[in-house]
Amino acid sequence: MQLVLKIVECKGGKNMEFLQSIDWSLMLRCFIVGGLICVIGQILIDKTKLTSARILVLFVTLGVILGGLGLYQYVIDFAGCGATVPLTGFGANLAKGAITEVQNSGLLGAFVGGVKVAAGRNCCRYLFWLLSIYYGKTKNKKTII
Amino acid sequence: MDNPMDTPKKYSDYVDKKSPNSPIFLNCIKAFFIGGFICCIGQFIFFFCKSKGLDTAASNTVVSIILIGIAALLTGLNLFNKIGKVAGAGSLVPITGFANSIVSPAIEYKSEGYIMGVGGKMFTVAGPVLVFGISASVIVGMIYCFFV
Numbered sequence: 001m002q003l004v005l006k007i008v009e010c011k012g013g014k015n016m017e018f019l020q021s022i023d024w025s026l027m028l029r030c031f032i033v034g035g036l037i038c039v040i041g042q043i044l045i046d047k048t049k050l051t052s053a054r055i056l057v058l059f060v061t062l063g064v065i066l067g068g069l070g071l072y073q074y075v076i077d078f079a080g081c082g083a084t085v086p087l088t089g090f091g092a093n094l095a096k097g098a099i100t101e102v103q104n105s106g107l108l109g110a111f112v113g114g115v116k117v118a119a120g121r122n123c124c125r126y127l128f129w130l131l132s133i134y135y136g137k138t139k140n141k142k143t144i145i
Numbered sequence: 146m147d148n149p150m151d152t153p154k155k156y157s158d159y160v161d162k163k164s165p166n167s168p169i170f171l172n173c174i175k176a177f178f179i180g181g182f183i184c185c186i187g188q189f190i191f192f193f194c195k196s197k198g199l200d201t202a203a204s205n206t207v208v209s210i211i212l213i214g215i216a217a218l219l220t221g222l223n224l225f226n227k228i229g230k231v232a233g234a235g236s237l238v239p240i241t242g243f244a245n246s247i248v249s250p251a252i253e254y255k256s257e258g259y260i261m262g263v264g265g266k267m268f269t270v271a272g273p274v275l276v277f278g279i280s281a282s283v284i285v286g287m288i289y290c291f292f293v
Contacts, residue, residue, distance in 0.1 A: 018193060018196045021192060022189070030184050030188040031182070034184025034239070038235045042235070044234075052246075056273075057277050059238060060277060061277050063278075064278060064282050065285075067285070068282075068285035068288070090209075090240060091281070091282075094278050098282040106290065107287070107290050110286025110289070114279050114282030115279060124214075125210070125247075128213060129244070129247055129248050129267070132217040132218055132252075133221070
């Protein structure tokens with residue numbers, strides 16, 4: 001760790017500041033919580049006959065329910081990206097968007113909110129996906145599902 | 146004569162007995178470390194965005210865009226399925242698995258053309274995820290609207 005800091009210090013003060021701003025205990029909590037969510041998925045795969053697509057659906061729906069109940073926010077506060085990067089975080093984000101939009105514009109917000117909050121990243125995703133699809137080769141099966 | 150294929154119950158017992166037990170404990174450890182590592186990459190990008198002055202929501206968006214970009218790139222380069230074989234749910238549950246589930250069928254069906262092949266088959270796995278996720282969010286919004 002000291003060595004890394006020294007190397008970065010030689011390269012410039014600005015990066016040094018960035019490394020010092022990292023909250024390492026949050027990083028550790030992120031690692032543990034993110035890992036545990038993945039372990040739940042792994043147990044579901046090994047112990048039940050659920051296909052991977054069903055597990056993805058299950059995680060997103062679970063995230064929406066927990067996000068709607070307001071419980072998932074505590075996990076996000078505790079673990080940062082350990083909670084937002086797994087698919088439950090995606091679901092919680094959808095629920096949060098729907099609730100925020102309802103507060104702003106009433107019933108119509110329930111229909112707009114979920115998609116609205118995901119719109120920015122979705123559009124970027126399409127671009128990435130098209131690019132990688134354009135360069136991808138059909139040599140063998142690439143899916144992990 | 147005791148035939149193991151007699152009834153569906155007997156048959157499934159027979160299959161369970163014959164099929165190799167997957168080492169669930171080992172799989173869980175692999176999933177834990179690789180899943181945690183992917184989340185840590187996300188957290189690192191998050192801190193970087195924060196230090197550049199973005200707010201929390203924008204940082205989260207950037208994190209998911211970058212992770213999806215990396216996963217799409219690795220899938221196109223034929224590396225992500227190798228990671229997935231080792232990691233199992235460790236690479237499936239983070240947003241990277243979602244990206245992989247869209248890119249891989251699209252690449253597979255590229256030979257059917259760009260409109261019906263890529264555009265149509267893109268959402269074979271991710272479609273249900275989006276449909277149920279967004280439907281659930283609409284229901285949550287309606288419940289919130291009427292009861293809270």
